[in-house]
Structures are given as C-alpha cells and as structure tokens.
C-alpha cells in the first residue's frame with residue numbers, strides 16, 4: 043500500500059531547508075518547527091433524530107510573534123492533527139510573506155458535512171466555538187472559511203461567540219456574509235491576488251501577456267475567477283480549462299464568461315460548444331504562456347514536469363508542485379509563483395475585512411482592490427529580490443523572506 047505523505051513532516055522539511063539557508067540558530071529553528079499552542083476538543087452534538095454524535099476537532103495557533111493567529115477552519119472526514127498543524131505552519135509563512143500583521147493558525151473538525159443537515163451543521167459550528175472560545179478573539183486568533191466551510195457557517199460562529207461574550211465582535215471571524223460585516227471583494231480575492239502577481243512577474247521579466255494564452259486546471263472558485271480576471275486584467279486568451287470530470291480545449295480561445303456560466307448551470311464543463319475534450323494531464327502540458335493549477339496538490343511531479351511548456355506557473359492551488367518537479371521547472375526556465383505567495387489574496391482581503399470590522403467603517407470595492415494590489419505587488423518584489431540575491435528558486439525565496447520575518451519578530455520579543 044502506498045504510504046500517505048504526512049503533510050506536517052513536509053512542512054517541517056521545508057522549514058528545515060529555509061532554516062539552513064538562513065543560518066538560523068538551533069533554538070530558533072526548533073521553535074519554528076512546532077505549533078506554539080494546540081487545542082484538541084471533543085464535541086457532543088444533538089442530531090436531528092434525537093441521538094448524540096461525538097465529533098473530534100482542533101484549533102492550532104502555530105506562531106503569533108507577528109500578530110494574532112489567522113487561518114481557516116476545515117470540515118473534512120480525513121482531517122488530522124497533522125494536516126491542521128501543516129496548514130497552520132503554511133498560514134504563518136503566508137501572512138508573513140505578504141507582510142500583514144498576523145500570525146498563522148488553522149482549525150479542523152473531523153466530519154463529512156455532506157452527511158449533515160443544515161440544522162446539524164449549525165449546532166456543530168456553535169459547539170465548536172463554545173469549546174474553543176477562550177482562545178479566539180481579535181487580539182488572539184481569527185478564523186475564516188476553508189474546505190467545506192461557508193460564509194453562512196462563519197455567520198453562525200460569529201453569533202455564538204458574540205452571544206458568549208455578551209457584546210459585538212464582528213472581527214472575530216472573517217469570510218462572513220456581507221450583511222454581517224463581510225468585505226466586498228472577498229469572493230474573487232484569491233484569484234485576483236494571483237493575477238496581480240502574474241502581472242508583476244510579466245513586467246519584471248519583460249513578458250508581454252496581451253493576446254497570449256492561458257490554461258486552468260480546476261474550474262472552481264479560484265479557477266473561474268482566474269479565467270475571468272486573466273482575460274479582463276491581463277488580456278490573456280483562455281484556451282483550456284478542466285474540472286474533476288476532464289477538460290475542454292479550443293486553440294482559438296474559449297470565452298471565459300460563457301464557460302463560467304456553463305459550468306455553473308451544468309455543474310461540469312463537458313459538452314461546451316466548439317471545444318474538444320482534453321484530459322487533465324494533457325491540459326498541464328499545453329503550450330501556454332500562463333498555467334494556473336487551481337485544483338489539487340501534487341499534480342506536477344518529476345514525471346510530467348519535463349514536458350510542461352508554460353512560461354509562468356501561477357499556483358492558485360495549495361501544493362500542486364512536488365519538490366522534485368520544482369527543481370526541473372527551475373532548470374527549464376519556468377517561472378513558478380509559489381502557492382503561499384500566489385494564493386495569498388484570500389487571506390489579505392480577510393485581513394482587510396477585519397480592519398473594517400475594527401473601525402466599523404466599510405470600504406468600496408475599489409479601495410479593497412488597490413490595497414490588495416499594493417500588498418501582492420510588494421510581496422512579489424520582496425521574493426523576487428531574494429531569488430536574485432540568493433540564487434534560489436521562487437519557492438525557496440518565499441520561504442526565506444517569510445521565515446526570516448517571523449524569526450526576527452520572535453527575537454525582538456526576546457523569545458530567543
């Protein structure tokens with residue numbers, strides 16, 4: 043049987059590499075290898091049929107040297123303490139690389155929400171908040187949605203927290219519905235951030251994107267917005283897109299808006315007019331200027347990396363490229379925009395949501411967009427500079443920038 047990779051071991055190995063390159067002292071390295079605070083809670087929840095089910099759940103604050111912890115809550119049947127630890131570590135590096143004054147955290151409930159009624163989901167959300175409320179708060183830890191959690195679930199969680207506290211705290215959680223203090227621009231923030239970083243990359247390397255081609259693997263939230271904004275902001279032509287059932291391809295171009303409408307109506311890309319069928323594997327190997335992996339992890343490996351023909355690989359998904367593939371792509375001159383930089387737009391707008399909640403003053407969409415652009419552009423420049431100075435690839439450079447900032451904050455606090 044194939045042994046499943048432990049994501050936390052991978053996260054620790056990535057940190058080890060950065061620590062060595064940065065020459066971190068041993069105690070600092072050891073501190074950054076582990077979550078600083080972990081909560082494991084057991085939740086009894088009443089089911090609709092009158093029975094009680096027990097759920098296991100976690101909340102981890104990985105490192106809070108740069109500010110309160112920030113990170114989503116996943117509801118997934120395969121959730122483990124180690125997936126949550128890894129994701130919390132990655133959130134620490136993500137908030138650091140875009141330089142927002144937050145640390146990294148993550149939460150998870152082991153459950154399959156597809157098997158729960160709406161009322162059961164609401165009771166589970168409230169039970170979770172009751173169990174972890176003491177470690178939540180705008181000055182401690184601010185959750186957000188993640189896999190299988192929605193703005194509605196964030197709304198219930200905020201309400202439970204406020205009920206416990208007896209006062210309003212909209213900033214305790216982000217990704218809320220707009221009428222409850224959610225931010226304009228959160229919906230497409232992840233893709234938009236990736237598009238801004240791609241634009242900056244093209245400017246830096248003198249690549250003209252107008253009229254050039256793009257392909258998108260994974261046509262969900264991130265992928266659909268990347269198609270629309272890639273067309274609108276970068277002038278790219280979409281020639282292929284895919285979902286879990288396969289993809290569509292037309293070298294003359296697919297209209298992004300029609301494709302999004304088609305997917306939303308039919309739930310699949312299959313049968314889209316004037317397009318050929320293409321497999322997910324073939325899509326990755328198309329000759330395009332920009333490739334957006336926007337679905338799953340580990341889809342670009344040492345096997346297919348030599349055959350990739352894109353110029354820019356913008357990782358909207360988390361972990362789509364294996365470390366060995368990274369090396370191959372670097373040697374072949376593909377510019378890889380690493381996940382925790384390329385998809386940091388989501389957490390950046392979450393941070394802006396929290397700022398608006400704190401001031402009780404809400405911005406127009408234009409203000410969100412320019413603030414997001416400013417953060418993403420600055421982050422790209424910092425990583426690119428590190429890349430040039432240290433002669434490392436973009437992912438290693440992003441780690442060096444992020445880890446060095448967290449280490450500096452730990453040092454300034456006198457922790458080490």
Ligand code: NAD
Pocket residue numbers: 232259260261262263264265284285286287322336337338339358359360385386388
């Ligand atoms: P989503 O569920 O909305 O979309 C995922 C899409 O991938 C779906 O269209 C699905 O059909 C497709 N898919 C599933 N299996 C596939 C396969 N084998 N081949 C091709 N396509 C497949 O999810 P999302 O929110 O768009 O997230 C996508 C990726 O982006 C994930 O890795 C996620 O962690 C990452 N991400 C998302 C956000 C965000 O704000 N949405 C933020 C940061 C990172």
